[in-house]
Amino acid sequence: MLDGPGEIDGLPIDRYRHRRRRQPCADARCHLEPGHPVPVLVDRSIWECELHGHRRTPVVSASHTGYRFIGTGRHPWENAARGSQPQRRRANVNALALAERLAAGGKVQDLSGSSKGLGINRVFRLWADSTTRILKVYGTPARERRERHALDALGPLPGLPTLVDRGMDDDLVWALFADAGRWTLAALPENPGLARKAGEILRAVHESAPSPMSNLSRGIDQEWVAVDFVSTFRRLERFRRRVGISMELLEQAREIRPPFASAPRSAHTDPKPSNFLVDDEGKVTLINWEWATLAPPEWDLSKAVWQIGLNAGPSAAAALQEGYGKVMDQEQLDRWIVYHAGMTMVFEAEQQVSTGSAESYTDLAAELQRAVTGAGSVTAGSSE
Secondary structure, eight states: OOOOTTOOTTSOOSSSGGGOOOOOOTTSOGGGSTTOOOOEESSSSOEEOTTTOOBSOOSOOGGGGGOTTTOOOOOTTOOOOOOOHHHHHHHHHHHHHHHHHHHTTSOEEEOSOSOOOTTOOEEEEEEETTEEEEEEEESSHHHHHHHHHHHHHHTTOTTOOOEEEEEEETTEEEEEEEOOOSEETTTSOOOHHHHHHHHHHHHHHHHSOSTTTOOOSSOSOHHHHHHHHHHHHHHHGGGHHHHTOOHHHHHHHHHSOOOOOOSOEEEOSOOOGGGEEEOTTOOEEEOOOTTOEEEOHHHHHHHHHHHHHHHHOHHHHHHHHHHHTOOOOHHHHHHHHHHHHHHHHHHHHHHTOSOSSGGGGHHHHHHHHHHHHHHOSOOSOOOO
8 A cells, every 4th residue: 555644564653543553455455546545453353444445354356256166157357346236237338338439340249247247347359450359348447557557567578468558438447458369278178388388477477576566565475364364264154154164174274374475576366267368379368467466476376276276187287387487385285275265265255256055165165175184284383
């Protein structure tokens, strides 16, 4: 978040409630909002963002709903949100009209999927002048600002979306990208070559200079991960029956030592397979940069390895790590998977994205059980 005059992030301040040290906003990315206020303490461990009403919760974006086993059926460009039916209908009509105008008589394909609520990104493929472009109509102006900031910060790194144009029409903020392909790593069969390219993209992002990405002095660090790990499973207890996990499994997850997190670097935070687009020539592009921030590189790597392993098999997961140049210790990977699975369950339950039945969480609960077993119930000091 941006500091006020004469303030430094992380130092004690005396003009905010409780006179406590600063902490990240709930999604840890609100620092990209100009003039964003500092969060305030609302109980012993929960900090609330006064501007957005966010609470200090796991760093998850609505695009996390694209896990293959959740089955939302959304296009990878799309992020979830909710709104009233009249508002949704009006936003959808306006976005479609914008797409048709920019296509200038060419074909328009709606890639947004069946969910078209208020605040959801609408995505279209446009055929115009014998080429195709991807139109992304952002659910909120803040999403466009965050993605623009991230792409500007990363500069000409390979594997990033190519911006063609952007603009604002009435209340619609949009960007036009080069078409990065009609395939995703989630939709393709096991392909170690493509997974290796995905690993190379993540490595380039993590090796880039972190300062242009954020003015946070710390970002999401080991302390943040440790606190949020505990908070995640405390919140999950409220939804335990809905997601279909036993109290025994929940207690086992709570006993897991939080995963090791190295120094924060520029990070995507949601490198799931459906966010890696593939074109006909085999070029891989990582999309949806709205939630990029400073985070441990293990955050991105563990999530990508886990999800690509589920979608494309162990050979693809191994190839991704080969492309990245690092193989994660299995116990550490399982600790991160426990964390990712817990965050996803909490998010899905809180947002009521799934069908609401325990069956919709079956595969995710099985992954949590497997990872808990692999991580081991160790709460002693880290041995990294």
